[in-house]
Amino acid sequence: MPVNRETMASAPRTPAMRRDAMAPLLRPEFAHQLLELALSVAHADETELTLQAGSSALTRFANNGIHQNVAETQTTVSIRSVVEGRMARVSTNRLDPASIAETVARAEELARLQAPEPDLLPMPDPQQYPQVARAFASAMLTPEERAEKTEAMIAVARREKLTAAGVVANHRTAQALINSRGLEAYYEETGAEYSVTMQGSDSSGWAKASSTDGARLDFAGGAETAARKARLSAAPIELPPGRYTVILEPAAVLDLLGFLFWDFGGLAILDQRSFLTGRLGTRLFGENIHIHDDVLHPLQSGAPFDGEGMPRQRLKLVEGGVIRSLAYARQTAERMRREHPEIPAAPTGHGFPLPNEYGEAPLNIMMEGGEQTLEELIAGVERGILVTRLWYIREVDAYEKLLTGMTRDGTFLIEKGQLARGLRNFRFNQSMIELLNQVEALGIPTRASGEESFDMVVPPLRAGGFNFTEVTRF
């Protein structure tokens, strides 16, 4: 069936950065038209179509001025064809009928050239999804509005005689996933974000936040936090490497935790590449560690369905330090039941788009915390180190979850419950298993943003014996 070119041209490419543009970015009838077109030329047993449309913009500043300022608009169609138990995926951003037909033909050709995949399941039937409203006009910032917010942050830098660098960004994206068995899933989301670094002559401070709702972001407040850290960490001293009690701010917690959750999928266990291999059901962390995955929590973002269209379920991953459950794509759950019937497995709606090697992972992490504010946590430390953020974290040892990385942009000596002064930055080599057994106190959880991991809801925490192994030159 020919596609209505007018609908195609207007629906996904509606300018996204205007307040009046809150009509749905992707109309279901547009996705239907594309699927019908794909099916009209398909010879596959099953066909799945994923449509992603969106616009994003990012204003970047450094040296107290805007130096890069970008925007983009794009719509991509991805076809997954299944032919006699074999599958392939082909994607394009050409939406004309001939290109869609070519894309379908290429997916089918690539599928036919393979051997059958014995574990491949039929595509899922129609599913029910909870309603989530995550498209907010407050995230629709114009270039002028991004410039205003940037100006406000730079004003803080000028007042404090600091140099500011950072971003003000926003996006609007929509996704449709439909298949030839009648499954239909739609999701739309907005997002806004700031990140700011304030630099003094020998110190720096940083703050970052993101939200689907731009009204929740305090841009100038973030700049004040970063400026305060830069001011307080001026003239840093060097402490010898060693084991210290640390307060990790939420961004530091997030960037470390992010290295764990790729291992919380059933396929990672079957592949024996997970640090949880042989450790399911055991108490691996301290009793005060509770972590779950919940896409529907108001501080989270992301679609309530996975790469095949299965509804995402709430998962209790760690309870009292015990590994309670894993994420499962449909195919992984089936294989786990067959190969390890002793391990309870059922699809949880955390699968990546097929085909893929990695199966699934929980990506809406919520770590439970306590009642204390960050200031109260600091007040409870006789001598220790406050870490604002971490940088260039990499896995040194896959099974011990030994991670290395650096502190950055605000590392402080705590003495007698107060920030005493700034410190030169450390390199750490720290096992995550050990760290999560040494957590002494947890603060109030918040949605945190870092640079090494996806956003999460995590608390600040106090831990003993954090292993700093070297000190750098600044």
Place this chain on the structure above:
Amino acid sequence: MKSLAQRALDTAVQQGAEYADVRLAEERHRSFTTKNGRIGHVADSESHGVGVRALVGGSWGFAATDALTPEGVDGAAAEAIAIARASARVQARPAVLAPEPARSGVWVSPCQIDPFSISLEASLELLFAVDRELRAVDGVTLAETGMEFHRTHQWFLSSEGADQEQTRTSSGAGFAAYSFGENEIQKRSYPNSFGGQHQLKGYELIHELRLEENARRVAEEAVALHQAEQCPQFTGTLVLDSSQLGLQIHESIGHPIELDRVLGSEANFAGGSFLSLDKLRHLRYGSELVNVVADARLEHGPGLGSFAFDDEGVPASCSDIVRQGEFCGYIMSRETAAQIGEPRSNGCMRAESWNRLPLIRMTNISILPGERGLSPDELIADVAEGIYMETNRSWSIDDKRYNFQFGCELGWVIRNGRKARMVKNPSYSGITTEFWNSLDAICSREHWTLWGTPNCGKGQPQQTMGTGHGAAPARFRNIKIGSAYAR
């Protein structure tokens, strides 16, 4: 296609751009993998679109769209202008471009065998043969193989009259064997980690890599690592294979010489650089044997950083970065070159795709081989006690590029000039300039390889770029070894 690029450029100029350039590109990517005897994935993608960069009132705006229609490209040009006007409200200093003659040209990277013309069946057959070899070794618990191919066909037009058309084809392939046992996971990769070797070549690269011939040995090494001793902790002599030295160059020379980092543009994300302007031609970066170039010319080799023109239209060139140990050059854009008073850019602006702004990126940042004939065995023969390390496993460096730590997949204790026994979990750490000043030997040309790093991240929004790094095995004295496992 080119007429749409010209239209976008004309619109930008008509609407007030002092300078504008347009990149319109068609891209194609194919990748496939196997895992434990089964297909991991088979995927093919294409993408096309246009990116318009405009300078208005000394400030930049950039807009990109995949709507390749007259209205679509006009809209992108107008949006770039509107964004530039908003940027001008918060201007630190007006952007000025170093002069560059407008050049025209058509260039196609050498590609003997078009990888998109090779049947998927034949390629999968090769990967499954490798997979069988890997899993034939007892103790291998996970075998992964893969290939990927990219082609970008791009037009670049500028308001100064540049008119360039480039087609670049790159290929990559490799495999890894994992072994889980005794409460540890060991891994060996071939010919390198990061998916193997990647170069600006066609399918001929796959034939050159001799994947199947190396599979059994690599799998056996992965399993043997379980029986090996832990790498000792000491300060002493370190010998690196060329792939690890390539990544060492990437992290501790390639990034700090980026002039945008030096000038503060990346302070919020990628970070700064210890190579402040006062250090240019006044810093002993390394020993006399350290000669490093940034070379995007094909004469240097088919690297992921080889091209005819960068994404500002500047021709590929070769710049000295470190000459006989002295730091003597940055990698630049036209704007940053002007900012530090250089007469011209050395052509290092590169964008991930049509929808991303060009940034200063590494081209091929390579250490030149030793002039005296020297083999890896001879390198080791002069070591009384030390460690040889091969194939990167972990990598980390601070945000000014001083303190680094690397882990490798495999190590050997060297005793009395010979590899004495295998060690597992080897690592080393140091301070960049101290490390390069400790280099006391590097192998000669016949042991030099131009490695491809396909996954270099930089920028906001983040962009991934392929970079090239030529390196030969080298020896370093007084290096801190085993530090990653320090307790």
